[in-house]
Amino acid sequence: MTIQRPRGTRDFLPEDAWTRSTARKIMQGVLERWGYQEVSTPTFEHLELFTLKSGPSVIEEIYSFKDKGGRDLALRPELTAPVMRMYVNELQNVAKPLRLYYFGNCFRYERPQRGRFREFWQLGAEIIGGNKPDSEAEAIALVDQVLRNINISGEIHVGYLGIIRTILARIAPEHRPQVMRMIDKKERENLEAYLNEIGADGLGLRELINLKGKDALDKAFSIVEDLGAAEAPAPCVVSPGGAEPSHVTASPSSSERGRTARAGREVAAELGLDEFRQTIELLDSYGVNYTVDFEIVRGLEYYSGTVFEIYAHGLGAQRQICGGGTYELCRLFGGAETSSTGFGLGFDRIMEVIQLDAKRKAPAVLVYTPDVKKAAVRIAKDLRERIPLVIDVMGRGFGAQMKNAANLRAEYVILVGKNELDSGNLTLRDMKSGTQESLPLEEIAKRLAEKYSCA
RNA sequence: GCCGGGAUAGGGUAGUGGUUAUCCUGAGAGACUGUGGAUCUCUCGAGCUGGGUUCGAAUCCCGGUCCCGGCCCCA
Known part of the structure; x- marks a missing residue:
């Protein structure tokens, strides 16, 4: 009996390895031309880095272990947290904005299926400390360009969390994670029943998440105007998996607590809806094809503004190839709060659908x-x-x-x-x-x- | 963690309880020490694993491992 590969890992034979590295070089070429600098972080980190970001429930999905000195370590399950840790540790004083990208293997203890492995590769970029709408548009336009250069077409869905957070603030805190989860899972019927059950229908939530495409933004403005007529409590924060967040992110409008009855326009401004509109308008200037989709919520508390996801065709159940948005993580890792926008691309899923023109030339x-x-x-x-x-x-x-x-x-x-x-x-x-x-x-x-x- | 389908030379495959386990491809040598993917000859190489049923198991049954598709989850 020969020794087999561990479950969920892969060997890349010469032909595969060549295709992968060729695709990676093309993608890195785009990132370099947009002025992003490559960084690389350790393959393992302190387990705490990841539980801090995503809650203790992620331990189930992480390859973690104690080393000989008794330290709790983890093979990295993603790269945003390590990169932001690196920023907080070593790069806080460099000129902003900071444009970084990374490519590396990550590990998750999950059941393998198509497009999902226990060792997988992520390519991503972060723009740290920029002006939000400009950074958001740049990030989305950048990932769009990266995909174009390797002939991958995907649907880009762009959402915005400001409004949903405000509506959620009118729902009792114990119900919020469940509502957020149902939105994220697109469980419409369950959501409707649940909202009725907790008396939270009529807040415009269902109307909001149904908004898609061209008119979505204008309609969102009118929903917000309706909201303006009612009392607006403090925006809330939702924690993943129902875990209690020990690290609540400051909301931009938390100082506005207690104010009542504002005009819709003011509310819109406070929610940053105008900023979202700027992002959208800049995307048009970049010539990106996208769909506004308020159903994209990426259920995590550290996302604060625009969020986006990209889906590829022909991939089966695991068709999301990209996720990203604007988030606040620096303070969580002990730094001065700096908002960042970034995205991560699932390199392996891209490799499933890629068609390269070139072939390796024999020596x-x-x-x-x-x-x-x-x-x-x-x-x-x-x-x-x-x-x-x-x-x-x-x-x-x-x-x-x-x-x-x-x-x-x-x-x-x-x-x-x-x-x-x-x-x-x-x-x-x-x-x-x-x-x-x-x-x-x-x-x-x-x-x-x-x-x-x-x- | 759950449901379903799988696993036979390096790759792709056939066989149905019973001789030496098929065929294609591949790899090595030779025919051939200055000219090609052809041909011929020879060689190498296989029933995932552990139990059970049986006179006899690659084949039937059970456990495990891994793969594929889906669920859960998805930072």
Whole structure:
């Protein structure tokens, strides 16, 4: 019996690995052109980093362990928390905004299924300390561009949490997590029944989450105007999984507590709905195709403004390939509060649907007669300064080397034997056409370098 | 954690309780020490695992592992 891979992990064979790294390079190219700098953090962190962000219930889904010094550690289940930890630890004093991106493997203890593994890769970006609408539009436009560059089309759904938080404030705190969960899970009937049961229908919540597409924003304004007529208690915070948050995030409007009966426009301003409108308008300027969708809530308390998700077609049950939004995490990790906008892309799900035009080019092959092996090795070493090239290490004869070169799908073969060494020119063979030319080494290197540069 | 379907050479597969477990592909050697993916010959290589039923199990039954699809969850 051979040793198997651990459950939920994968091997990437050469072809897969090439596709993955090619796609990653294309995506990183876009991020670099938008001025984002790559960062990288440890594969494991203190468990507390993740429970602080997502609540103690995440321990169930995390690979955690005690090390030999008795420390509680965890393989990272995501990368936003580590990156923000790094920011708080080491980058708080650099000029804002800070544009960072990351690519790395993450680990979750979950039941594997399509598009879900125990070791998976995330690529994401964070823009720290920017002006909210501008940052939000940039983040969404950026991820849109990243996906375009690898020929992935997805539906971008953009939502906004300000209004929902305000409506939730009119519901008793013990009911809030459940309501939020039902919205997130799109359980409409359950939600309706539950709202009736707790006497919270008529707050405009159902109307709000049904708003989709072009007119959604205007209609949201009118719902907010209706809200303005009623008393507006303090906005609330919802904790994940019903856990009690020990780290309540300050809401922008908490100082407004107690004020009553305001005009709708004022409420809208206070909720940042005008800011959301700016975000939307900037998205139009960027030329992004999106749908306004107030049903996107991303059930987590640290999201504070615009939130968005992207869904790909042809992926089965796990079709979300991107999630992001504006959040407040710095204070939670012991830093000065700074709002950030970011997104994470599920790299593996993207790899399930990606179609790349390019294919890996096979290296050139240097075929030699066994009597000139030592000279052939020196020539190969020179050529490798410029082009990918392999040489026989099996002790094969000339004919067998040719056969092997053909099997490798090599497009070019360089022939070296006594004739070549005597004449000072090498023979370059084009394997497709079968034509051969006698050329100096330098000329061959130059020609092939061109062929391989546009790979 | 739950439901359903699977697992046979490196990859893809056939077989139905009973001889030496099929076929394709792959890999290595040779025919062939200066010219190709062909051909021929030879070689390598397999019933996930542990129990049970049976004279006999790759085949039937049970447990486990892993894979696939879905549920739960999804930072």
